[in-house]
Amino acid sequence: MTALLDVRGLVVTFPAPGSGLRRKRVHALSGVDLSLQRGHTHGLVGESGSGKSTLARCVLGLQRPDDGSVVFDGTEIVGLRGSALRDIRRRIQPVFQDPLGSLDPRWTVGRSVRESLDAFGVGSPADRERRVRELLDLVGLSPDHADRHPVQLSGGQRQRVGIAAALASGPDLIVADEPVSALDVSVQAQILNLMARLQRDLGVAFLFVSHDLSVVEHVSSEVSVMYLGKIVETADRADLFADPVHPYTRALLDAVPIPEPDARLVHVPLSGDIPSPIDPPSGCRFHPRCPLRVDSCSREHPVLTPVGTLDSAGHTPHRVACPVVLPARP
Amino acid sequence: MLQINDVRVRIPVAGGRWVEAVDGVTLAVGSGEIVGLVGESGCGKSTLGGAVMGLLPGGAQLSGQVLLDGRDLGGLTAEEYRRVRGNDIALVSQDPSASLDPTFAVGAQVAEAIRNHRDIGRREARERAVELLRAVGIPDPGARYSDPPHRFSGGMKQRVVIAAALANDPSVLIADEPTTALDVTIQAQILHLLRDLTVRTGTGVLMITHDLGVVAQVCDRIAVMYAGQVVEQGTVRDVFADPLHPYTRALLDSQPAAHHRSGDLPVILGQVPDLTDPPAGCRFAARCARVHDRCTTAPPVVETRGGGRVACWLHDALPPVAQEVS
Amino acid sequence: MTAKSTPAGGTAVVRAFFWLPRSARAGALILVVLVIVTLLAPLIAPHDPNAIDPTHVLAAPDLGHPFGADALGRDVFSRTVYALRTSLAIVFASVAVASLAALPLGTAAGYFGGWVDQVISRPLDMLLVLPALLLAITLIAIVGPGSIVAALAIALIYLPILARVQRAASLVVAHAGFVEGGRARGWSSLAVLRRHVVPNALGPLLVQAAILAGFAVQIEASLSFLGLGTQPPTPSLGLMLSEGRDVLTQAPWVEIFPGLAIAVIVLAFNLLGDGLRHRLDPQGMAS
Structure with a gap:
């Protein structure tokens, strides 16, 4: 089965705000792969600076990447112009965060x-x-x-x-960037139900960008977790939430406030600040905050590697970018 | 500590009408206790916070009693209230960037918060400010004392705001959505810090939030507001495990995290009533799944297990709460 | 919107009038009256504004000459009415030219940003740092004096100010979701500019233009006063001030009435501008 959307090696940088002769660049996306099946919902989670909204804008053709490809239903959309771009835009539509704006x-x-x-x-x-x-x-x-x-x-x-x-x-694909973040919980539930019904009735696929793991868990069939311009873990929804592997994913899940009486915050899941994407850490971008880091983490760039048994066809394999939790296989 | 008795706030709107933003709220915050005040937009939770801080919009009318350590704040002059604010009650609001002056060193802003209320020297204030910055987890506080706010991340700025708020050991801290603007891993740090500090200093916290998850994580007690009224309050454990008011239950049910499997989330149909002309009787009745005849008259406030309260006809068999009227 | 308002154009104007705050309605009313006066000048003016009457040199106001007569015996009332015509024409022309030029330049600079912004904004900034009158006098020195040149000089002074305001407003709108949405819904950048950006960013420009129009009267008067604007014998308010100055002590009415006219126009535009700001530019982007 070919994917409806196939993103490969996407790289996006912007000039950093401010001025000066040697302006630094914001590294918004640094080599991102993602695929989405027809009629599925791929949840994209991450905190500030993770690049999740930039990825959404690339898919909508609103941001031209420096490198990489975005293939929609067999057509490369990076570099499309004029009527060819308009034809694609009919089929990929946005829903934005701020319903008033x-x-x-x-x-x-x-x-x-x-x-x-x-x-x-x-x-x-x-x-x-x-x-x-x-x-x-x-x-x-x-x-x-x-x-x-x-x-x-x-x-x-x-x-x-x-x-x-x-x-x-x-459209065949709706790119929804934080579509319920500005809404009250009871209203949020109505909008999430509406989106689920539309998917059932119309077969439309969603790329669902959110900082809210609870919402992503509710709506997604597959989930990717982003940190500072890279995807650190990607899996089927159930796999990711039941069995998170990457230390960042685990910390993120720990940090999510769950409305249950036994969900007391007993320890801080992750210390330190999110580094700036203007000057991201070397090697694994998570290493300065990682509880499991080893020396090599500051030098080597981890790649997404399948974990566990290989899945049956049609499933997104559970893949993780961390050699420490995932000893290199022969 | 903080005792709010039957507080009502009316705010004038266009056309000579009034919004009954807060309608008869009774609530207490004890020493070292974190009380979560929860509700959706427009339920009056921030207005109640403003009423306690003495910072209501112009023309607003306040009735009822706000007692701080037994002292009635209602009779204070503007000048007396100014001395209470920042000293006995402090505020941490949602946007740390708006709370800090962008042109001043962060340390100086904390020191100023101390010197506003205490007659101490510059050097002494500075030492105390550095100490506070250390206590809220600013690394290398001596060196960062002179940095302007823009050199700090959002989470670090909120730490500075908390340091300034706690500078004079207030009895009560009003935290209005203190972590809403922050990323979730940073939110966890700030919540942990708030709880840690309040346990150590004995400061009570009224935590205004829309996020039931945040309440579950750090609060001791919860008060649920709907359309200007507290419909249910009690310990977090009791209320989350067995919500008695249908609104509390609906709010908890509509949280996506409560449903690990896909499928429709339960929703609350209808709209929040117009508070310029609130309905007689229970204000939630029009949206309530368990509405019945008696809901057209105002429900009694009854006492539940563990000192909680609920205002709903479904529980009128429980013992009524003696109305504290001032 | 336009389709709806055409058959009911009259009521749209009335609605727009009542949409303004009360003080701005006063400003708008004064301007409407002044414009009608200038349009009907031949009917209203009792005398030919340039007709010299040696019997009435510096005559005090009376029934035949309600504002008196000047050093050449010309009727000051008639001259003021015609001068209003010249001055208002210059004001409207200059502000219209500057706004029409500022609209595309400011919108493009704000919406596209980057090098487009640099290419548009830097030269305009240079224009902005030159003293306004010096700029006008230089232009007039090159081209020669006259009403049209004065209007162009004022337009040149106002262009960078208006373009700046339009740039700031467009910059804000450019980041609104509905602008990106318009592109994603299949419209070209140019169509999105026309459909979303310009209508939503226009408010501050209109406010600024109304306020600047008040000052334009003063600049026009200054230029004419210095002999660089409207040339005699065509009456203009500034020119009349210049003529009146010589006889100020003997016949103050020659000076007072055109001076009052200038004050009334400036006041009217300021009232209108402030009211428009209230409605169209609540963030105060226009200065």
Whole structure:
């Protein structure tokens, strides 16, 4: 089975903020591989500076990588321009974090939902209006929401509009960058349920970027954990949460506050600060904070290596980038 | 310690109407205790924090009693309140960058917090500030004393804010979403620090948060707010293990972490009521799965196991709480 | 939006008027009245503004000459009405030219950033550091004096200020989710600029333009006062001030009425600008 999305060796750097003759660069992504099957949800977790949002922007064609490839359904999208890029964009749509900032405050909800239909000239104006009403219904809003402005909606309703706008062009993949982070828990649950239902009914795949492991655990079929521009561990959802291998993944899981009475914080799972991606540590980027580090960690760049028994076809093998927990196999 | 008795806050809005942002809240924070005040946006939790700090928006009306170590803060003049703030009650807010002056050395800001309230010399204040920075886990505090805030990461800035807040050994710390802006591994460090310091100094903490996970990790007791009222309070263990109010239960159920298998999350249907015209009776009734006839009148506040309280008709067989009215 | 407002264009103007804060409505009303006065100048002015009348040299205000007469016996009221016409035309033309040039330059600099920003912003910054009047006088020295040159000189002074404001506003909007969203929904960068960035970034530019229009009256008056703007005998407010100065002690009305007119215009634009700021630029990006 070929993947819907196949990211290989993606490298992105930006000029660091500030000025000067020899400006340093932010190393946002340093060689990232990721694949996503049709109709699946790949969860991408990480803290500040992990590069997860940059990866999402590369997949959306909003950020040109320095190196590497992004293959969507057999087509290389890095370097695409003009009509070829527009054709791909019909099929990969974004849902953003801030539901207010992602809707033009001057536009009605209907116009925002219609935006991609207008761009691609789908059907007659009357067809588009009808489609807008269908889409609003699909995300649980009423047709009269089409004439309102974003400020007149609640946060959850705005995010429903954002999802309807993303669905308008009939995408195969939705890249959702922190889609529920700005919402209250009870509203968050409604949006997560909506996304799950859309996936069941429409077969749309999600690249789901979030800092919230609980949310990622709930929605994902596969999960990748990022740290400072690299993926440190990738696995099926169940494998990753039941049997985390990388020391960073383990610390991250330990740090997540779980709303259960026995989940007291007994020790600090990880000391130290997240280093700056402007001048990332040598070797394994996690080594300065790692409880298991050995001398070689500051020199050698770990690569993602399969762990445990090889999985049956269709499964993402559990892979980890840490030679310490994973003695090199012959 | 801090005792909040039947506090009500009304905030004027356009059209001559009032938002009943806080409606009859009774709550206590004991010495060395961390009480989590939980609720969704607009439930009034931050307004209650503002009422305790004496920092309500202009025109707001406050009634009820806020007692700090037995002293009624309600009768204080603005100047007296200023002396209480930063000395007896301190605040740690969500954004550490906004709490620190970007043009001043962090150490000087901690020292200033001390000198604002105590008549001590510059040198002595500096020594105490360095000591505080060390206590909150700033590495090499003597050297970093003179660094401006932008040289610090978000987590380190929040440590500095905590150092300044604890500078005068306050009785109570109001922590309003203190870790919401931080990454999860850094959040764990800050929560650990807060708990460690409060245990050692005996400072009570009112931790305002939307995150039930944070409450489970560090709080001793929890108070759940909905539409301006505390609907349930009790020890974290009791409330999480057996939530009595349907809202508390729904809130806990809608957490994704509570459902390790995929499948729909239980949701709370409907909208928070308009607090300019709150419904008579139980404010959660319109969204409650277990609503019945009696919910149209305000539910009694009853006492539960372990000194907890709940305001719901489902539990009216429990003994009522004597209303402390000032 | 445009399709809807066309048949009901009149009501849209009325709605826009009541959308303004009260003080700004006063400013807008004054400006509307002044514009009507200048448009109807031939009907309103009782005399030919340039008609010399030796019998009325420095005549005090009376019923025939409500603002009196100047050193050549010309009717000050008629001259003020016509001078308003010249001055307002120069103000509107200069601010319009500067805004129209600043809009694409500032938007491109703010939205694209990087080298595009450098290429646009650096030369404008250089323009900004030159003293305004020196810039105007240099231009006039090269091209020669006149109303159109004065308008262009004012536009040149205002261009970097307005472009800067537009750049800042575009920079903020460029990072909004709906701008990236527009691209991801299949629109080109240019279309996203037109559909999302410009409409959302326009507020501060309008505010700044309204405030600067008030000062433009003063610059125009200064240039004409110095003999570098409107050339006699065409009446302009600055020119009238210059003429009135010589006879200030004998016939103060020659000076007072054009001076008052300038003050009223400046006040009206400032009221309008402040009100617009309240509505369109709550973050205060315009200076």
